[in-house]
Amino acid sequence: MKNKKRVIIPIGPYHPLLEEPEFFSLYCDGETVVDVEWEAGYNHRAIEKLSESKHWDQVTFLVERICGICSTSHPFAYCNAVEDILGITVPERAKYIRSIIGEMERIHSHLLWVGLAGHFLGYNTVFMWAWKYRETILDMFEMITGNRNHYAMFRIGGVRRDIEDGDIPSLRKVLGEMEGKLEMLTRAVLDDPVLAVRLKGVGVLTRRDIKDFGAVGPVARASGVDFDVRKDDPYAAYPLVKWKVITTGNGDVFDKAVVRLLETFESVSIIRQCLDAIEGKKGEIENQVREVPAGQGIGRHEAPRGECFHYVRSDGANSPVRHKIRAPSYVNIPTFKASCTGQTISDVAIILAGVDPCYCCTERVAVYDAGNKKKLYGFPELVEMSRKKTERIIKGEMK
Amino acid sequence: MKLADSLKEKLGERIREINIHNERRIYLTVDVKDLLECAGILFREMDGRYIVASGADNSGSFEILYHFGFDRQGSVVSLRVLLAGKDPEVPSLSAVIPGITYIEREMWELLGIRFTGHPGLRHFLLREDWPQGNYPLRKEGATEGEKSEE
């Protein structure tokens, strides 16, 4: 039996390169990954427990701060859950406003992801450009909601602020410009031969893997699983406007990138239709809710990363008695076990990025030596390996 | 056939109680001894999607809700088991649903529900040296936080 040295590479938990602390242990045989283990909890903030001590309306602000990138997704799902307990719907104008905010968030989140993916591959220009154009969306958020993140727009029974007619022309202008930039980024990704070699066939997830882990969002849609909460369990303005679900079939990182980029075009279309529906009209933006009766409710929202699921139970008092929050990354990140196994170490960084983990729920990667448990590489080394591989492809050494 | 009827047909006598909150939210209560079988039927036979599991402390007894998504009908079916006693035990579903190991670890460390047959029940969110027997999400463990003085 040859002396096979199994290598474990640790990435994390705390590192300046990564947004939030995470921990993955990759068990490697030479250059190939054979197993992945995920350790979480470095960012545990006991939000479910805190929820039980906050008033119903205060919980909206608490869950908004679970994540900065998808900060609307959690209040959206939470409000859907409490409205499920009550059995009410929100006024029509509020539905359109909720969808507008949700879709603007999707655009800015996917642009952020495009930038990060470019960064991991070594395309720093893509990183800079994507984040530069993302700024215009954030400025729009500040204009409409008062803040670039944590929009404080949601309330049980409706929305807190209205979108004024005076703000709509600027929003339309930004959407028009955004379409051009998104077109450029999408074409750049689809046409680039280096990216094709780098990303196609890498980190493939089969439909079986998706089912075993319950993966959702673009991760699942890239593998051909046609599930989108907005279409299957409609809420807000999604059944009132025309749009389509983007699905591809190969399940590799390239497809995940394609799904995300094409989704942003759908988002632009949805926002435009919603603006047409509310411009020049007046309407109620809130169904006032005075108390929440005993019962249980489930609310979901298609966050940029997948299905955000909230389960809320009430006993008629002022606070939830149980609040279960499941962010999409909770089920997407374990798919590393399936997508990283059999891949080379230099691809790990991009496979990690392909899942778009909202790190607020997750951690970083570490690679150890399986034999003597020595730390071999940290995350910056892995990113460096990923970039070097891209360079080798560019130079034509790899096909 | 409507989803509720289809569930009644497939699970039959095992359903102790069915609560149809509305067309898209169905809650089924089953016995612990039927849990593995029912979860297998929902996950494999009826091709439900595993969403998450949520444990709750009902001040004296516990319950776990296993949430499954039936996306063609846009519905969520929640399988409920009621557990008695202070240190309840439940069979792990990791043989049926590979991805459920994480939430089972989390429910064990936060609520103290033991999952028999789990491949590796250890801390997931809390740190390794968390005091034994201290289950933060339990109702009895709730203490009012003091606002810290600067």
Add this chain to the structure above:
Amino acid sequence: MKKPKIRELCEALRSFFSRPFTTTFPLTAHEPAKKFRGKPEYNEDTCVGCGACFQVCPSKAIDMVDEIKDGLGRRILIHHPKDCLFCGECERNCITGDGIKLSRIFDIAYFDEKDVQDRIEHELLLCKHCGQVIGAVKHLTWIRKKLGNLAFSQPVLISRFTGEIRLATGAEESFSGETDRTDILKTVCPGCRRLAFISDEGGER
């Protein structure tokens, strides 16, 4: 990339020749959006000291301290920007509508937190029998104004009304030992009024 495509080249030229997206803050001033949610500030004229902002704040950024010293009561509301979410719940739930409003101040970095706190003080009306807090004087006056004629059903509000239209000497109300029925019409707190209701003229319960 070895051969940059034309559109990327155009984009590169466009980026090169256009203004950068970053500003030179703090060297240049920054004007936030009109609806920007900045630091909340109390309005001395319209805040009535009811404490609604204190009750609804999700992060408990507002402290309400009732101080009683030498028979005089003072309510201090302090807003702490270090805990503030800038959500606007305080503004939304303010009973007068503009007692506390979110300004557009965003530059609140500090060395000493007291430099950026916002405080407002109100006079408290104390129970003339036991000394407990009844409420802020301005709050009671606001309630009395809002109720109009209905205010005459509540003795404390009556005394607020009569106190305003007549020069108050402050020495009219006297108490003798235990509460008795006559104390209903005096400036007392709900606890004392309850005892007064279940007593008769002689102080028997």
